[in-house]
Amino acid sequence: MAQEDTNVIDQPEVVRHKMVTIEISGKKYEVPEGITVIKALWHTGQEVVRGAGCLGGFCGACATYYRTKDDPKVRTCLACQMAVEDGMSFTIMPPFPARKALYDIRSLKDPKQDLFNLYPEAPLCRNCNACTEACPQKIDVREGVWKAVFGDFKSVSEMFMDCVMCGMCTPVCIADIAPNLVALYVSRAQGAHFTEKPQGLDTRIKEIQDGRFNDEWKKVLAMSEQELADHCATVK
Amino acid sequence: MEIHALQQIVHQTRDARRKQTIPKFSPADRDRLIHQYHPDYRSSAYRPIRFGPNAGDKTVVELAALLEGDSSIQEHIDLTPQYTTDVLVVGGGGAGCAAALHAHATGAKVILATKLRLGDSNSVMAQGGMQISVAPEDSPVTHFLDTLKGGHMQNDHELLKVMVEEGPSIAKWLIELGVLFDRQADGNLHVKKGGGSSKPRLLTCSDYTGLEIMRVLKDEVLNQKIQLLEFCAAVELLSDENGQCTGAIFKDLDNHRHVVVAAKSVILATGGIGRLHIQGFPTSNHYGATGDGLCLSYRMGAKLDHIDTFQYHPSGAVYPEQLIGALVTEGIRSEGGHLVNAKGERFVNELDTRDVVSSSIIRECEEGRGIRTMSGRVGVWLDTPLLDAEHGPGTVEKHFPAMMMQFERFGIDISKDPVLIYPTLHYQNGGVKIDANSETNVKNLFVAGEASGGLHGRNRLMGNSLLDLMVFGKRSGLTAASRAGSASQGKLTVNHLQRFRADAKKHGNSSGVISPMILPAYTRREAERTVTN
Ligand SMILES: Cc1cc2nc3c(=O)[nH]c(=O)nc-3n(C[C@H](O)[C@H](O)[C@H](O)COP(=O)(O)OP(=O)(O)OC[C@H]3O[C@@H](n4cnc5c(N)ncnc54)[C@H](O)[C@@H]3O)c2cc1C
Ligand code: SF4
Ligand code: SF4
Ligand code: FES
Numbered sequence: 001m002a003q004e005d006t007n008v009i010d011q012p013e014v015v016r017h018k019m020v021t022i023e024i025s026g027k028k029y030e031v032p033e034g035i036t037v038i039k040a041l042w043h044t045g046q047e048v049v050r051g052a053g054c055l056g057g058f059c060g061a062c063a064t065y066y067r068t069k070d071d072p073k074v075r076t077c078l079a080c081q082m083a084v085e086d087g088m089s090f091t092i093m094p095p096f097p098a099r100k101a102l103y104d105i106r107s108l109k110d111p112k113q114d115l116f117n118l119y120p121e122a123p124l125c126r127n128c129n130a131c132t133e134a135c136p137q138k139i140d141v142r143e144g145v146w147k148a149v150f151g152d153f154k155s156v157s158e159m160f161m162d163c164v165m166c167g168m169c170t171p172v173c174i175a176d177i178a179p180n181l182v183a184l185y186v187s188r189a190q191g192a193h194f195t196e197k198p199q200g201l202d203t204r205i206k207e208i209q210d211g212r213f214n215d216e217w218k219k220v221l222a223m224s225e226q227e228l229a230d231h232c233a234t235v236k
Numbered sequence: 237m238e239i240h241a242l243q244q245i246v247h248q249t250r251d252a253r254r255k256q257t258i259p260k261f262s263p264a265d266r267d268r269l270i271h272q273y274h275p276d277y278r279s280s281a282y283r284p285i286r287f288g289p290n291a292g293d294k295t296v297v298e299l300a301a302l303l304e305g306d307s308s309i310q311e312h313i314d315l316t317p318q319y320t321t322d323v324l325v326v327g328g329g330g331a332g333c334a335a336a337l338h339a340h341a342t343g344a345k346v347i348l349a350t351k352l353r354l355g356d357s358n359s360v361m362a363q364g365g366m367q368i369s370v371a372p373e374d375s376p377v378t379h380f381l382d383t384l385k386g387g388h389m390q391n392d393h394e395l396l397k398v399m400v401e402e403g404p405s406i407a408k409w410l411i412e413l414g415v416l417f418d419r420q421a422d423g424n425l426h427v428k429k430g431g432g433s434s435k436p437r438l439l440t441c442s443d444y445t446g447l448e449i450m451r452v453l454k455d456e457v458l459n460q461k462i463q464l465l466e467f468c469a470a471v472e473l474l475s476d477e478n479g480q481c482t483g484a485i486f487k488d489l490d491n492h493r494h495v496v497v498a499a500k501s502v503i504l505a506t507g508g509i510g511r512l513h514i515q516g517f518p519t520s521n522h523y524g525a526t527g528d529g530l531c532l533s534y535r536m537g538a539k540l541d542h543i544d545t546f547q548y549h550p551s552g553a554v555y556p557e558q559l560i561g562a563l564v565t566e567g568i569r570s571e572g573g574h575l576v577n578a579k580g581e582r583f584v585n586e587l588d589t590r591d592v593v594s595s596s597i598i599r600e601c602e603e604g605r606g607i608r609t610m611s612g613r614v615g616v617w618l619d620t621p622l623l624d625a626e627h628g629p630g631t632v633e634k635h636f637p638a639m640m641m642q643f644e645r646f647g648i649d650i651s652k653d654p655v656l657i658y659p660t661l662h663y664q665n666g667g668v669k670i671d672a673n674s675e676t677n678v679k680n681l682f683v684a685g686e687a688s689g690g691l692h693g694r695n696r697l698m699g700n701s702l703l704d705l706m707v708f709g710k711r712s713g714l715t716a717a718s719r720a721g722s723a724s725q726g727k728l729t730v731n732h733l734q735r736f737r738a739d740a741k742k743h744g745n746s747s748g749v750i751s752p753m754i755l756p757a758y759t760r761r762e763a764e765r766t767v768t769n
Contacts, residue, residue, distance in 0.1 A: 036558045042758040049467065049489045049755070053356030054522040056562055057642055058447050061356050081645050083558050102459050105414050137641070157416055161444055162637060165355075165451060184455055188414030191452075195416065196423030201370050204404045208376065216377045221393065232385040233263070235378060235434050 023089035037064055037079035037090055051092040057081040060166030063136070066090035076136050076168045098170045098178035101185065111189035112151045119182050123149045124175045131169035131179050137162040141169045141179045148186045153194055157187035239555060239656070242578075242607050246617045246654045249580035250625065258585045266592055273595040273602070275659075276545050276694075281515045287743040288736070289539040289677075298512045299543065302527060303534050304740065305751030307733055309472040309485055315728040317483065317498040321347040321463070322720035323713065324484060324499035326470045327529070329357030330446070330702065331685025332505035333453035334709025335716075336462050339503075344717035347497060348457065349465035349486055351506075351524045351754065355454045358507050358522050358686065359705065362446025363565040363638060364430065365438035366706075367699035368403035371427050374435040376400040383700060386432040386589050387665075387693020390542065395691040398672050399700070399707045406706040407439060415452050416441055430698040431566055432589040438699045443565055443638045446702065468495055469754045470528060472733070473502065473536050473681070476726035481536060481681035483728055487754070500723045501680040501716040504529040505709065508664040508686040509546070511756040517661040518561025520552060528752030529687035533668045535736045538676040541689035542666025547696055550575075550593040552660020554615035556646045561660045565639060566698050568618060569593075572626050576617040576654070577605040583616075591695045594659040607656060615658035620650040663701065665692050674712035680719070680726075682712040 020033045022040060029044040038055065041048050053061030062079035069087025079092060101118035108114050115122060122145060131141035139162055147155045160183040170178045207213070223231060261269060271277050282294045285303055295303070323339040325332050328350030336348045348354070369379040379400040384391050407425065411417065417439045418426040427436040441448035457464070467489040474483040474496075481502050486495040506529030510521025519525070530540060551566065553559040569575070569586040575593070577583055577600045584596035597616050600606055606614040623631045632651035633640050643650045667689030674682045685705045692700060740746040 034557060039758075043760050045760055047759050049352075052523045053352050054358075054361050056361045056520065056522070058360045058444075058638075059353075059356045059522070061353055081558070081642065083556075083646065100455075100458060102461070104459065105456070106412055161416070161442055161448065162641070163451070164447065184451060187416060188452055188455065191414035191416040192412060195411075196419070198370070198411070198419070198424045199422075200372060200424040201404055201407055201411075203372075204370050205408060208401055208404060213375055213377050216375070217397070220377060220380070221397075225389065228384070229389055232381050232389070235381045235385070 020084065020086035022084050022087070025091045031084060033085065034083045037066070037077065037082045037084055038062060040084045050095070051079065055080045058164055060164035063093040063166040063168050064090050065093060076134050078136050078164070078166065093168065096167050096171045098167065098181060100178070100181050103185065105188050105192050108189065108193065111193050112153065115148060115182070115185065118185060119177070121175055121177050122182050125149070125177060126175050128174055130172040130174070134168045134172045136166060136168060137164060139163060144183055145177060145179050148182055153186050153190040156183055157190040160184070160187055239609065243617065243654055245578070245580040246576050246619050247621070249576065250619065250622055253574055253576070253582055254622070254626070256582060258582050260585045260588050261592060269595045269599065270591055273598040274591055275515050275517070275548055278515065282544065287739045288534055289537055290534070290543070293544070295543045296514045296546070298514050299509065299527060299530070301747040301749050302512070302531050302751040302753060304747040305531060305749040306737070306740070306746040307472050307535060308750050309730055309733065311730055311733060313485070313494070313730065315474065315496055315730070317496045317728065319347055319495070320498045320725065321345045322500050323503065323716045324349065324497050324501070325503045325505060326350070326484060327357070327505035327507060327685070328354040329505060329507050329685065330359035330450060330453065330705035331709040332503070333450070333457055334706050335503045335505055335684055335713035337453065337456055337460065338710045338713035339717040340460050340462050342714065342717040344720045347463045347465060347499070349468045349470065349497065351467070351469040351489070353466050354457065354464055355450050356522060356524065357450070358525060360447050360450045361520070361522065361563065362702050363443040363563065364567050365428060365440040365445045365699050366702035367430065367433065367437045367697065368407050368439055368703060369400065369435070369437055370404055370407065370425050370439070371436055374437055376403065378435055379403070379437060382433045383697050384693070386697035387695050390693035392690035394672050395670070398711070399691060399703060402707045403703050406703065406710070410449060410452070410706070413452050413456055415449055418442065428567070428570055430570055431587045431593070432697050438570070443567060443636045449702065465495065469752070470506070470532060471752065471754070472730060473532050474498070474728045474730065475536060475732045476729065477731065479537060479732060480679040480726055482726035496728070498725055498728055500720050500725055501682060503674070503682040503684055503712045503716055504533060504668070504687055505685045506687050510661050514546060514661055517548065517659070518552060519661040520549060520561055520563040521661070523755060526753040526756060527664070528754065529683060530668060531751040533676060533678070533681065533683060536678050536681060536732050538678045538681060538683070539669045540667065541669040542694060543689065545665040545694045546661060547590055547663035547665055548594045548659035549662035550590055550597055550659055551618055551657040553655065554613045554658045555609050555656040556648065557611055558646060559642065560613070562642065563660065563662070564618060564655055564657055565636065567636065568620055568623065571623050571635065573622055574619040576619055578607050579605055589695060590698065597657070597659055601658065609656065613658065615656040617654040618657050619654045621652055621654060624651050663696055665694055665696055666690070670708070672711070673715040674708045675715065682716055684708040684712040
């Protein structure tokens with residue numbers, strides 16, 4: 001386990017990967033086994049502009065359909081979070097023109113009722129479960145749509161905390177619902193209207209307005225560099 | 237050896253380690269450690285910038301080349317604007333969205349242009365939380381002092397005071413917009429303790445704080461019908477005859493055409509530099525973190541601050557290969573996760589500041605106590621199963637769902653197996669120098685968020701960035717909007733380029749690269765044979 005070299009930062013890769021054959025949008029390419037789907041695109045010489053964002057599994061820009069060897073089932077993944085394997089075929093999902101309702105979250109009078117005006121299609125869910133199967137974040141999307149319709153906003157906001165807004169649940173919906181947008185509305189309404197106001201926060205804001213910390217500020221800001229450093233050292 | 241065999245030592249030593257307390261380093265030891273092992277002190281990685289507002293100042297060679305780089309814009313270009321606006325916001329992360337929303341709320345006309353989609357940014361990835369002094373035993377002054385200490389006393393006091401004092405009202409604004417911060421049983425905001433902070437002060441939305449804030453802000457930008465230009469990368473700024481900022485030129489990445497936007501003021505919220513892979517480090521940053529705002533401002537004559545210091549987050553994933561550089565949230569250490577070397581020993585107080593923890597990890601690895609993966613990378617263990625052992629089964633899954641899922645995709649259960657980590661290039665501590673309204677020394681050019689500098693000194697404290705974005709996004713937006721009424725649209729020229737190019741020529745020409753970079757060159761060309769990270 002001991003190290004021979006002192007510079008550990010610029011280590012060359014020791015192991016060369018085995019090459020595998022994959023299919024990108026219908027064309028065959030050879031790439032090193034185990035690299036991510038995004039890296040496979042770069043490896044095969046493609047410029048990626050649409051289709052990559054955070055590269056960390058959080059933004060949903062890289063929504064991708066894929067199929068593994070001999071499996072008829074087309075699955076979904078985030079291309080930056082998925083390793084390629086031999087015989088895999090995939091294609092990046094183009095942006096889908098789902099309708100987003102516009103609202104002013106702060107001035108809603110009856111958010112639970114407003115849901116039906118903003119997204120009248122939400123109660124028309126036909127329970128096909130395609131959205132849940134399409135979700136790369138493993139959210140029970142179908143259940144979330146029902147909970148929204150039945151007014152259980154709290155559960156929806158908890159269930160969809162993992163939602164990266166990749167939109168893969170929308171093209172599959174036979175009732176033209178955009179479950180992620182419904183859930184976003186519901187979660188915001190939950191936060192803005194149905195969550196207790198934190199008392200301590202208001203107290204702190206008022207303390208600052210009333211100048212409760214002014215004396216301490218005056219003392220700290222008048223200190224010399226050395227005094228300030230010494231003072232910082234006492235803060236534990 | 238296979239990774240599973242190597243990690244046995246972590247399981248074997250867990251119980252013994254739980255009884256230990258590791259004291260923090262004394263100030264002298266801490267300085268010695270950082271000078272010897274922190275990448276900021278590798279002098280071979282640095283060189284002086286040859287010309288421009290920071291001529292003579294040292295920075296990393298990767299950034300120096302871009303700052304001295306030439307513009308893609310020629311001086312005879314047609315500058316007839318396609319769009320005209322009061323406030324032009326460049327960048328669709330947290331700072332950009334906050335700036336656009338606050339400017340829009342005053343009635344100003346706002347355009348938000350961004351390189352990728354709205355929200356594709358570093359901001360969506362923030363997991364650890366946001367520092368705001370809301371707890372009764374805490375105060376803005378304590379927040380100020382903690383931050384100063386973390387920043388090696390180099391922080392701009394005025395900026396810092398503004399940030400800590402406006403924090404609580406920012407939390408209120410976000411809650412009113414529907415952001416779901418974690419709560420205590422009594423309804424108050426739940427606060428966690430972050431590295432380098434003396435009081436629990438981190439507001440969180442499980443480990444999706446940035447994502448939750450960004451989902452809400454993006455939705456709000458759309459609801460307010462703020463005009464968006466997506467897949468538009470700023471490639472040059474515009475100036476009038478007095479050198480004041482009057483707009484920007486973009487490249488539309490879909491059709492490769494130029495888009496000229498005339499604006500009474502411009503807010504650059506273009507984020508950080510991780511994708512420059514300084515000193516060969518992997519990065520936790522998003523695809524577009526290429527320091528564009530620094531280059532654009534620099535050519536206009538804006539001064540930069542603290543651009544010789546970068547934050548290497550202690551815990552970037554080293555294994556599996558697919559996650560290299562990805563962040564393993566500091567929250568794990570906040571909740572008591574140990575760092576463990578190949579001998580099964582702890583070697584640093586895990587809650588010390590990032591520069592200290594990173595330096596000590598590099599020390600362990602350079603002195604031969606690191607763990608080497610099959611692909612030749614080196615790291616140390618982060619004992620994640622310890623959290624379940626300490627706080628009960630299911631803790632990791634409940635508190636870190638995002639991270640559980642990330643590793644699960646590659647067959648690793650982090651509640652059972654420790655993860656291998658090494659510092660990853662994470663944050664640009666400095667940036668374009670700004671005043672308390674987020675304005676640079678170039679009139680009507682504002683910079684907000686990670687692209688700006690001064691506030692964080694030489695080392696940003698965890699959780700302070702999200703607050704920075706919201707506070708200075710707001711201040712830049714409000715100040716820029718307040719000028720719209722009285723000001724008239726200035727002339728659109730690229731005269732500053734003439735000045736810049738003349739200056740370059742005097743000092744032996746530009747570095748030969750075209751900046752800004754826009755996107756990293758990961759696409760493999762014909763001749764190359766290796767895979768980039
Ligand atoms: C993985 C990770 C975890 C983090 N965790 C935390 C945390 O827990 N707490 C915390 O406080 N901080 C955290 N940080 C730091 C914090 O998230 C960032 O510093 C912050 O999000 C930066 O916000 P920003 O708005 O300045 O830039 P970004 O959010 O990066 O946004 C920049 C935007 O500008 C766009 N852009 C760039 N160049 C151009 C151009 N030329 N033209 C047009 N648009 C352009 C980008 O595409 C992007 O949309 C984390 C960072 C990372 C990477
Ligand atoms: S709920 Fe829909 S948008 Fe959200 S992650 Fe799942 S598939 Fe993507
Ligand atoms: S895809 Fe549409 S119809 Fe099917 S379960 Fe989901 S929301 Fe309902
Ligand atoms: S690029 Fe953001 S989730 Fe993959």
